[in-house]
Amino acid sequence: MASFRAFLNSPVGPKTTHFWGPVANWGFVVAGLVDMQKPPEMISGNMTAAMCIYSALFMRFAWMVQPRNYLLLACHASNESVQLYQLSRWATAQGYLSQKKDKASSQ
């Protein structure tokens, strides 16, 4: 109980923006997971590609920042996976990843 109260009142605790910043980042990870259930026609190629680059850069940022921020790293690593998967779903729906089908039809 005492340690929980210490956490609540800490200078990087839930009463400060230092807490909610990294927590807010998990929001788009959850949004990505929810969007995985939707049909691929609804995926935006622009946004998904931008998110892939964004999370790759911020994984490096979280590693290099002082002090090293493992929570931010985990968040962007998760987002990177989700966005890469969404990008592959989008590319498949657009016909960019249909090489096997083309080979079969040309034979």
Place this chain on the structure above:
Amino acid sequence: MAASKFQAFWNHPAGPNTIHFWAPLFKWGITIANLADLSKPPEEISYPQQSALTINGLIWARYSSVITPKNWTLLSSSLGMASICTYQLARKLEHEFSSKYEADAIE
């Protein structure tokens, strides 16, 4: 004199040789991707994604103005992202509500 100022910028610990420069700068990429998506039909806008990014932008705008040192790139890119995502949400909401009115009027 210009050369030494440029060198001071180039060799800065948060300068263009480091991730501390490029990661926040690339956050503008998400805003630009969303701007490109303004031409897409509102049916394709994702409520979870746009809401998560709006909240994320607002929280990080606050965060970047209270950390030491203040990160103006992160502040501007977060505010830009929050604005465009709010606009996308407004587009989708307006489309959803106006479609419902039209459907009701036809019946």
